[in-house]
Amino acid sequence: MARVKEHIRSLRAYTPGIQPKAGEQVIKLNTNENPYPPSPLVMHAIAQECKDRLRYYPDPTSTTLRKAISSIFNVPPECVLCGNGSDEILRILLATFTEKGDRIGYYQPSYSYYATLGSIHNLTLVPTPLGKDLTRPPFPNLANLSLFFLTNPNSPLGFSLTPEYVAKIARHLKGILVVDEAYADFARWNCLHLLKTCPNIIITRSLSKSYSLAGLRVGFALGAARWIRHMDKVRDHYNLSRVAQAAACAALTDRSHFEQNVQKVLRTRDRVSQALRAMGYEVLPSEANFLFVRPKGTRSARTIYQRLFRSGILVRYFDQPGLRDGLRITIGTDTEMDTLLAHLKTY
Numbered sequence: 028m029a030r031v032k033e034h035i036r037s038l039r040a041y042t043p044g045i046q047p048k049a050g051e052q053v054i055k056l057n058t059n060e061n062p063y064p065p066s067p068l069v070m071h072a073i074a075q076e077c078k079d080r081l082r083y084y085p086d087p088t089s090t091t092l093r094k095a096i097s098s099i100f101n102v103p104p105e106c107v108l109c110g111n112g113s114d115e116i117l118r119i120l121l122a123t124f125t126e127k128g129d130r131i132g133y134y135q136p137s138y139s140y141y142a143t144l145g146s147i148h149n150l151t152l153v154p155t156p157l158g159k160d161l162t163r164p165p166f167p168n169l170a171n172l173s174l175f176f177l178t179n180p181n182s183p184l185g186f187s188l189t190p191e192y193v194a195k196i197a198r199h200l201k202g203i204l205v206v207d208e209a210y211a212d213f214a215r216w217n218c219l220h221l222l223k224t225c226p227n228i229i230i231t232r233s234l235s236k237s238y239s240l241a242g243l244r245v246g247f248a249l250g251a252a253r254w255i256r257h258m259d260k261v262r263d264h265y266n267l268s269r270v271a272q273a274a275a276c277a278a279l280t281d282r283s284h285f286e287q288n289v290q291k292v293l294r295t296r297d298r299v300s301q302a303l304r305a306m307g308y309e310v311l312p313s314e315a316n317f318l319f320v321r322p323k324g325t326r327s328a329r330t331i332y333q334r335l336f337r338s339g340i341l342v343r344y345f346d347q348p349g350l351r352d353g354l355r356i357t358i359g360t361d362t363e364m365d366t367l368l369a370h371l372k373t374y
């Protein structure tokens with residue numbers, strides 16, 4: 028008789044942030060999307076692709092896109108793997124590097140999808156609690172891990188470990204160190220240069236945040252060809268649609284649009300951080316496109332979340348140890364952030 032596997036029955040699925048229905052008027056600051064449109068070259072590329080080519084399968088190896096990534100990030104094309112969002116890359120990593128019962132590690136809190144994916148693959152989860160002092164997180168428990176997932180910059184807290192610290196983790200780890208750099212474009216540093224010196228590092232990137240393309244679903248991995256070659260066998264052969272490949276190429280190639288977009292977000296981030304601090308909130312220093320904000324005194328984060336929600340402003344509240352005293356607020360446009368600040372002032 029048909030039967031769902033026992034560990035899937037008991038699985039608690041990943042909970043994405045709320046996505047409003049089409050036409051709903053909300054200020055959406057809950058899932059770290061970019062408030063600005065993607066490069067105009069993206070719309071052009073999509074239109075071209077849709078003209079007469081959609082009846083053909085896409086290029087199974089995303090050759091043009093991988094070449095574009097290769098030249099921008101200065102790595103050989105055989106060190107690049109494209110995914111249907113970097114979420115697919117994470118799944119490919121587990122399918123390639125772990126067997127049932129293996130141990131995978133990550134900091135807690137960090138991106139919670141690692142734990143979900145680990146449970147799906149019947150793995151043992153080894154979280155390292157971050158502790159209170161985020162400027163000096165504890166060295167992670169790395170014993171007998173097949174993989175360690177490092178969200179750097181961290182989400183939902185926003186801090187970024189230095190490349191020196193990341194290299195130290197890599198040296199002490201026998202397995203693969205996945206540096207999830209979904210937010211690295213908003214940070215002062217990243218770990219790309221470590222690919223040359225740390226053979227067990229694989230970096231994942233996403234076009235969802237800094238390229239304004241969350242709806243397109245494109246991410247990629249950078250790592251040694253001897254890893255990428257095997258990961259390549261595990262993905263779906265047509266994992267990126269024609270539209271996704273063409274649009275991603277256009278977005279990556281328009282460097283000036285990308286740089287201006289990121290600069291706008293950073294300016295707003297700094298201005299809003301100061302404004303919130305002036306209002307008495309604790310604002311963690313952020314290397315990403317969001318802020319983790321704690322109200323001081325008697326106001327509870329959950330109450331503020333609910334009041335904002337009723338006013339049509341969505342932010343993220345995580346009801347988990349270490350996070351339930353704060354809110355994660357995505358950086359929106361200046362107008363959106365001013366509306367947020369105005370509401371918070373009345374509370």
Ligand SMILES: *Cc1c(COP(=O)(O)O)cnc(C)c1O
Nearest residue numbers: 112113114138178209233235246
């Ligand atoms: C958004 C995010 C992802 C997923 O990115 P996609 O490319 O949209 O799948 C992965 N890791 C972290 C830490 C993220 O914040």
